[in-house]
Amino acid sequence: MFWKFLDGLNFIARCRKYNLGLWQCPNFLFLMMGILTTAAMFATYFISRSFDNETVTIVSVSFVAGLIITISSFIIRGVEKVAEANILKSEFISVISHQLSGPLSAIKWNLEVIEKEKNPEECLAEKQFTFLENVKKANEKMLMLVSSLLEVLRVDQGRAVFSNENTDLGKILETVLNELKSLAEVKKIEVIVKADSQLPPVFVDPKKMKLVFHNLVGNAIMYSHEKSKVEICLKPEGGKILFSVQDWGVGIPKYQHDKIFEKFFRVSSAVKYRTEGVGLGLYLARSIVKAFGGDVWFESEVGKGSTFYVSLPTAK
Structure with missing residues (x-):
């Protein structure tokens, strides 16, 4: 548990993982916001104790609040960038999967037609027939992969259809x-x-x-x-x-x-x-x-x- 906590503080590694700069990375920005908020609490306390002038206290508090709002905007932009990347990834997988499913299905149908021919072994050499079987197995794997990718997208987007x-x-x-x-x-x-x-x-x-x-x-x-x-x-x-x-x-x-x-x-x-x-x-x-x-x-x-x-x- 302790090592997981330390790993969570390694914000540089996490930012690199998502290919984000420090000022776009929510992990780093949340850390900075925490530090600033804590510093602001102590600063406000000591300023209010050291100065009787209310204007100084108001200006200092307003300055810290402005910094927090600025960092918050950076956090929002960072989250938006991650969300946009996720949407683009999903759209890319969806398009590619649909584009692949057509040709792969056509290959499957043609292979099934060849298999239904009377004695396909007699029309093909033994080695060629083995190759044909290998192509069929590889095609089935690809179809299953494409089907899995599409199913994952439906689950993630809440569009999975169940016929119970x-x-x-x-x-x-x-x-x-x-x-x-x-x-x-x-x-x-x-x-x-x-x-x-x-x-x-x-x-x-x-x-x-x-x-x-x-x-x-x-x-x-x-x-x-x-x-x-x-x-x-x-x-x-x-x-x-x-x-x-x-x-x-x-x-x-x-x-x-x-x-x-x-x-x-x-x-x-x-x-x-x-x-x-x-x-x-x-x-x-x-x-x-x-x-x-x-x-x-x-x-x-x-x-x-x-x-x-x-x-x-x-x-x-």
Whole structure:
């Protein structure tokens, strides 16, 4: 806690982080305002004690008040600059994402047409057919990334649309496991599923919950060591449905636990282990689950793996 407090006082590093000059940086300006306000209190006290002339006291107090108002205007401008940069960033991501989604969807459709042809292996050499499969997988990853970026923008702007209905989480989990089966097979990971066969429904958006499960289970598989295992549990617990996914992978350093659900944040151990990814999956998963009145948390230790939990209220 003490080190976090000291880190908060390192306003120069924080200003550089946001590419702001000192007189545009709210952290520095708030510090200056605090110093000036304290100095003004003492100065006013001593001036009022030392001088009987009310004019001197009024002028000194007015001068300090003017300084505080000036610094306040700098703070407002600094905050406005950060807000404008954030708006521009969001607009840029939105435009780029929409521009990319069109061509990527077209590629996907064309690949599906080729796959539906009778015996596509006979029309293409074996090596060419392998390349085609690789292109399809890469395209699917890009489409998922673009979809995630757009979903993050909708969540941040409060425009996320949810089509909630009574949903069987067991069926959604089954679909996700089928989609991730090949990934687990490549890494020779044993996926153990312990799911209650008589789960009560939850009132959620099935597509959004599929994204949550896909992110959590996908991460567990991707960051697990080869020839290890991933254990998934889905069961009712006290009027709620509890989902958990445990891996025996790289784990998360304790000092990064409080940042794990931040947007675009990636764990240092995970970056070394796997360079792909942009750090949106967990941010999206928690945002979606929170919107359904649920909760997400985790337990982790470096070198021993992680367990992520999702708790959702059952449908009324």
